[in-house]
Amino acid sequence: MAYENNTTVTFQKISFQPKTNTGYTDVKMEEPTTIFTRKINIGEDLIYKNTDGRDVMDAGETYLLLSDKPVTVQYGALFGNERDGGGYVPSSNGSKQWRSVVLHSTISGSR
Numbered sequence: 001m002a003y004e005n006n007t008t009v010t011f012q013k014i015s016f017q018p019k020t021n022t023g024y025t026d027v028k029m030e031e032p033t034t035i036f037t038r039k040i041n042i043g044e045d046l047i048y049k050n051t052d053g054r055d056v057m058d059a060g061e062t063y064l065l066l067s068d069k070p071v072t073v074q075y076g077a078l079f080g081n082e083r084d085g086g087g088y089v090p091s092s093n094g095s096k097q098w099r100s101v102v103l104h105s106t107i108s109g110s111r
Contacts, residue, residue: 005041007069010034011056018060025062032064 002009012032019025036052046053057063065073 001045001072001074002040002042002067002069003071004069006039007041007067007071008037008039009046009071010037010066011046011053012064012066013061014064015060015062018058019062020060025060027062029064035063 012034014027014029014032015025016028017026035056038046038050038052040046040050044050065071
């Protein structure tokens with residue numbers, strides 16, 4: 001969710017193969033695959049107002065969300081299977097505002 005108008009959000013896949021068992025995820029920060037870029041305004045999100053963020057994460061993949069202004073990040077079961085839960089991702093200082101965050105999908109199933 002955006003806190004300022006004209007916030008540009010970019011969602012990228014940074015893993016080059018899914019990791020669905022134990023161990024480390026292999027990422028390629030220098031060669032990300034952009035899934036979408038969207039400009040949003042105050043109070044707008046990427047699931048309900050704009051649907052780009054629905055069912056976008058594949059199991060075992062690692063993603064990077066970038067924005068040019070502060071945003072709040074929440075991910076998990078937020079559309080369709082909302083009862084399974086989702087959570088806010090706090091920033092390093094404990095606030096809920098980010099300009100970049102790495103997300104890893106461990107949930108299997110359909111997109």
